[in-house]
Amino acid sequence: MTALLQVNQVSKQFGSDTKALSDVTFSVKEGEFVSIIGPSGAGKSTLLRCINRMIDASSGEIMFDNQNVLKLRKKELKVVRTQIGMIFQHYNLVNRLSVIENTLHGNLGKKSTIAGVLGIYTQEEKVQANHILSVLGLEDFIYKRADQLSGGQKQRVGIARALIQNPKMMLCDEPIASLDPNSAKTIMDHLKNISTTMGITVLVNLHQVDVALKYSDRIIGINSGKVVFEGTPETITKGDIQLIYGSEADELIFDLGGIHAS
Structure with a gap:
């Protein structure tokens, strides 16, 4: 290695x-x-x-x-x-956004400014986000707002956001x-x-x-x-x-x- x-x-x-x-x-x-x-x-x-x-x-x-x-x-x-995915102690999620939207945010670095501002994501990205969230045991929380989650759930969303970057x-x-x-x-x-x-x-x-x-x-x-x-x-x-x-x-x-x- x-x-x-x-x-x-x-x-x-x-x-x-x-x-x-x-x-x-x-x-x-x-x-x-x-x-x-x-x-x-x-x-x-x-x-x-x-x-x-x-x-x-x-x-x-x-x-x-x-x-x-x-x-x-x-x-x-x-x-x-x-x-390089980054996971923070205090999660750094956007509280008003849903779990899947926060996860998709991990791909902002790969997008044009316009697509990022408008939150335009491909079907492929959404499928990938769903898959990662289910691997992390968050499939039932996909559309919940981030501020409705426990600390452990928030951190799993932080991991999902990092993972979607591959x-x-x-x-x-x-x-x-x-x-x-x-x-x-x-x-x-x-x-x-x-x-x-x-x-x-x-x-x-x-x-x-x-x-x-x-x-x-x-x-x-x-x-x-x-x-x-x-x-x-x-x-x-x-x-x-x-x-x-x-x-x-x-x-x-x-x-x-x-x-x-x-």
Whole structure:
């Protein structure tokens, strides 16, 4: 498997004194499920937003599918973004629109401005949206407004919106942070399924170590904008958790339930 994403020495500076990311380097293979873990404020969200250039990295190189994302012009970037689905912690749905309309919104990047404004979608796109929503267990909610859904249902619509793009990679920014444990499990099961059955690369920010251990092929630990751990769930130790989470680690190690000895 070749690397679909290669992040090389990426740094991000906000203002003169805040360095959110510092020389971050890692790669992600096609079809891999990789979790980025770390305390709040570690730079996880900043990193994901640099990858699809929602914000610009200050230095370094981000290679996605053999293109340096940081050097792309507006038009080229738009094309690359159609290959990268994005899932947000707070869903980012349009409340007054129905589930299927929100899902179809995922294709706006591929449309002319006029078609986008008028909401003109092909029959083929509508069939695809229906199929994705039924795979995600939302077939009974297709015409419901987004603001009538539970948090877990909203996040599944967020996944559907990303999937309709037929992306090569999905970036998931704390997708279960606002959810109860049952909804969180449903979302993670769907994301894992997307990775294993569709071959889509999934890169997910998580705060929950136990979830990362259960679902990931590989884990990247970040603290203060630096990568302090990279390895498989089988290789992570209590010492690594301590390194990643610092003072927060004790309660998290307790949550590990003795999966590993250090």
